[in-house]
Amino acid sequence: MRVAVRRWLAAHPQPDELTVAVSGGADSLALCSAALLEARGRIAVHAVTVDHQLQEGSAQRAEAVSLWAVDAGCASAQVVTVDVGTRGGPEAAARDARYSALRQVGRGDVLLGHTLDDQAESVLLGLGRGSGRRSLQGMAPYDAPWGRPLLGTRRAQTRQYCADLQLPVWDDPHNDDPRFTRVRLRRQALPLLEEILGGGVAEALARTAGQLREDDPRADVAAILELVGAVQLDAKTLARFTEGTRRAVIKQWLDDRLGGPCTSAHVVAVDGLVARYRGQGPVYLPGGSRVIRERGRISHAPADSSGRAAPRTRPT
Template sequence: MGRPGARLTDPMSGRLPETPAVLAIRRAVRVWWAERDETLPPVVALSGGPDSVALLAAAVAEAGTTEAIVVDHGLQEGSREVALAAARIADVLGARATVVTVDVAGSGGLEAAARRARYEALDARRAGRAVLLGHTLDDQAETVLLGFGRGSGPGSVSGMRPWEAPWGRPLLGVRRADTHVMCADLGVEPWHDPHNRDRRFTRVRLRHEILPALEDALGGGVAEALARTAIRIDEDERMLDAMAAEQLRMIADQPAADLPIERLEPIPPPLRRRILRRWLLDRGTSSFTDRQLRAIDDLIGRWRGQGAVAVAGGGPRARLVVTRRHGRLIVEPADR
């Protein structure tokens, strides 16, 4: 494979060819952008791969002046050259490019650390603008499958949202194959990340082994079905979260106050646990499992005089407990 590069069909005018793939991706960006109330032009996270290149070309055509930010993770030999080649593609497509080098470190494995470093770099340089990400329908299907594997509730299978400020994903209804075709239609030779073929990574195995096996076993249409599932679950999640927030406002005497048990008892447990989740986050807890949340709910619905439930606090050494006392649910430091 040669170096990434680009040539437009009409480089003097900058006009994009009107092929089916180009028109489909431009329409996805146009519809997404029209639904946003953004006054500043967007930033596109550009890796140099087919998805982000196609997104950048469409964003320039539909949203006007666009900046591309290329993050060099430094994880592979020649990563600097790949980043500079992506910047040259941006220049040909009519966008100003900035290359940012980051250090990848921290817990959670290589994938998580690289993602964390990338998002931090993008957030630091977006200057109040929306950041467009090149996630496609195929990425959404993989995300839903990963959520099913974790088994951590409907929130984990609701997938990625088209808009989670400041992150925008206009291509969640577009197949990955279309971005490849659009790059070919533009005369762009994108970069193909070798990590996307490395089967040590869970997502790569899903992409190349599990999803094709499901498509074969179920007669096709699996990726689209998983993406539709994500949309429906996300709609339900938003509605239930809004209901929980409203219930919490009605129950609590003041924001982040202790909760009166008598007001919580009549509420159905699934909705009550959502209320408790919001309340715990408001009270400064940093993380808790479904098992811990259910144990806290048992202090209300299955009260037998049991002791407090420990949860993580807001700092590395902080430890909080949730307990029932004098008819109220209380969060307090463990040593108290």
Template structure:
């Protein structure tokens, strides 16, 4: 565990100053302990979603543990998740525990989606606001990476969805992607720490929980073991390949630009994998959200299979109107309606 954190720090945070997202669970506790042993300065950030009875006590215990492990500061960031799944607000109070001893107030923000997705967005937003310019270490392990790859395979949304989580996607760092979840539990036991067990991690209504407890064990049994590690290696290979394709797409995007649009003649001669990446990046920078493979292929058809078809809806704009990609005078354009 310490070797993994040490190597990550050497690559991405050589000054040795980081924040760590500490939930109180085994993975984040082990990560915090290893970070305190290897980094020069560690600030702990604990998000209390208020989704379960006693969550405030769990968060306070995690912050107190962070101080005992050697963190410079430990802060509890409180968010309130609406039960109906309409969204959530960040709470008006964020508390600091430890040497800093300050308190601050967060402005309210709203997040769309169901409770699980909304809680995830609120968590990352709270961490981003509180990190004070530091990279934030997350306790995702090799097992989490394998589950992510399986989810991507099941959704069938292309190589991007099965290349897993990166080691560093500023400001988010994941030093433990090569470490098994069981190692984190062993470290907690060695330190005499009983980590918090989130009941959501054993709730079968969550797809990821069923992957963890049903699908992956079955694959390990049928294929003779090593499946989680193999899935993580697959993600690493795809990420390396994807980085090359993304670089090529960036070069092509610069050439294809024509004002706010893209020149059809440039896109038409590109390799499909590069062309779709260009289209994706162009749509995202213009405000499209939650793009799917079918969205990208429908827009691509305006370039490669033009039959006079109408525009393609690609999601909402920041103003709430619908964005539509269309072909006009040899250019791809993006408008709203």
């Protein structure tokens, strides 16, 4: 635990404080304990416990966890009570409420106790749902303000750590409730895959996530946008790139202009203006705007107040 936290802190230096999300489970207790030991004398460690109000006695449990954090040496510890909605199902709603609360009260980066097992479950869930490359990348070790030092650590190791140090682990009953998809993946799907494939499945899934993250072409999108023109795209220059790279650049360019994600159909259509131009007309986008090609430049004509695309402006 301590080595994992030490390496994470070395890779992502903290100014003078950080926050650990502490639920009372083995993963978060181990993370908080190791963070306190590794940050001692250098960084103030704060603890936040989120009470989702989904179980009887949750308030008392959250308060007990907060008291433990103070006794363990945290600079501060607080309980945040949230109202969990229904959007996206119970798991997603609880996660959204938790992340929102942590973002509001966290001091510095917020460390989360996700382990290699959690990473494997995320990748398998994304694979089963056909969610695409981004989901298969799983969780990032650092995605400000979120830090996950234990992504290379097994869940069994956090439990052993807590047992060795006699930390008061609380096992959330929801983690054994088969109503939740992740529980069924954890208790049924992954063990079966381990048996069929002879072990090492969780590590392989986590390794796949890391490889996809390292090879992610989005890391170069911003640089390519600068090269081809962030406002009006130089079609001839952009057309020299591979189809996958072109479309990644076009998608980012459209997302920036639409203020939200666009569909793959729009990306393909705009790519046609870039790489397969035969004099075709504009590509119409949601909200009444359009993308046009003139004199080798790809530009976006936003909609006016009536919802129609603004008149074309000839490049000078």
